[in-house]
Amino acid sequence: MGITLRHFVDTFVVGYKDQPAAAGDLPAPTAVRAGMPITTGGMQTVQYPDEKIPVPERFRYLPFLLYEEEPDGDREAFDGIRCTACGICAKVCPPQCIWIVQGKGDDGRPRPVSTEFYIDASICMSCGFCAEYCPFDAIKMDHEYELSSYERHESWVYDLQELLHPVAYHAAIHPTDYAREIAEAKVKAEAERKKAAAQAERAKAAAEGGQDLDELKRQKLEARQKFMDERNRKKAEAEAKAKAEDSGDAASSDD
Ligand code: SF4
Ligand code: SF4
Incomplete structure (x- = not known):
């Protein structure tokens, strides 16, 4: 009341x-x-x-896949499609409504991109696990909920073309999540820049007469081989000596 x-x-x-x-x-x-x-x-x-x-930002209905409109970096070779076909979303999906076909190169080896991607929306329970677990921020939950249809089968299975949405759409409906992505990308870029700088510093030190890592490795292996050779030599000497002493003892007992 x-x-x-x-x-x-x-x-x-x-x-x-x-x-x-x-x-x-x-x-x-x-x-x-x-x-x-x-x-x-x-x-x-x-x-x-x-x-x-x-609807609020956290509202979720069906998943969609993301592509970069102006790709740079390693996704450029895959038309900006973020999905690497790792299959994690399909594994964690409780009703198992995701099917993925991984791309292959001319040599038959797998490539980090999906050539086919299907979601059966009639089974999807909108749990959001796929978006939660995707390590590449490649799949997100849509706000679109007006999807009624007179047909109950084919039209509910969404393929790659229907699932792909530009990152700008994701940024518009998930501004907080998108801001987190940008912040994380900046941190990652900074870490990569520092790593490259450290590598360049080491190479410069090696060129200027400092310790070269490959040379250090070679010296380590050489020293170990020398140590093992010496150890085996001493062991063989000790065994030969013991054998000689045994035969001497046997000869004196015969006398
Ligand atoms: S988890 Fe993400 S990257 Fe992996 S297959 Fe699913 S959508 Fe693609
Ligand atoms: S929202 Fe849940 S049920 Fe739907 S595809 Fe993703 S993991 Fe599967």
């Missing part, structure tokens, strides 16, 4: 306070009629499908 009363009061107090002056006050593509509250305070009837409430 208390909750019902609170909702009833909120409907007038919160809802009235937050209502926009005109439909144009709301961010596109939100199609909410002027006069309709934009917060979830209180209760109001939404005239769906004429009116739609914006």
Whole structure:
């Protein structure tokens, strides 16, 4: 009773306070009629499908795959498609509704890209595990939920072409997640820059007469071989000596 009363009061107090002056006050593509509250305070009837409430960033429906519109780095060779066909999403998917075919090069060896990717949306339970576990930020959960269809089979199996979305779309619907990706990419780029600088420093030191790692390795192997040869020689000498002593003892006992 208390909750019902609170909702009833909120409907007038919160809802009235937050209502926009005109439909144009709301961010596109939100199609909410002027006069309709934009917060979830209180209760109001939404005239769906004429009116739609914006979904929160964490809302998830079906997964989609990402491609870079202007790829650089190692994904350039794969048309910017982020998916490396590692198969982790297919393994963690509880209803097993993901099928992946990994690409192969001319030499028949596997390549880090999927040539076919299917998701059976009629089985997908929107758990988000695939997006959660993907190590390459290649699959995300979409906000699109108007997917009704008269057909119950083929049209619900989405292929690579239907699943691919540009990164800009992901950035628009998942701004927080996208900001995290950018921050992580910066940290990774900085770590790679430091690694390259350290390698260049070592090469420079080697060129200027410092210790060369390959040379150190060669010296280590040479020293170990020398040590083992010496050890085997001593062992053989000790065995020969013991044998000679045994034969001497046997000769004196015969006398
Ligand atoms: S986990 Fe990510 S990279 Fe691996 S196959 Fe799935 S979508 Fe592709
Ligand atoms: S959201 Fe869940 S059920 Fe749907 S494809 Fe991803 S892991 Fe599978």
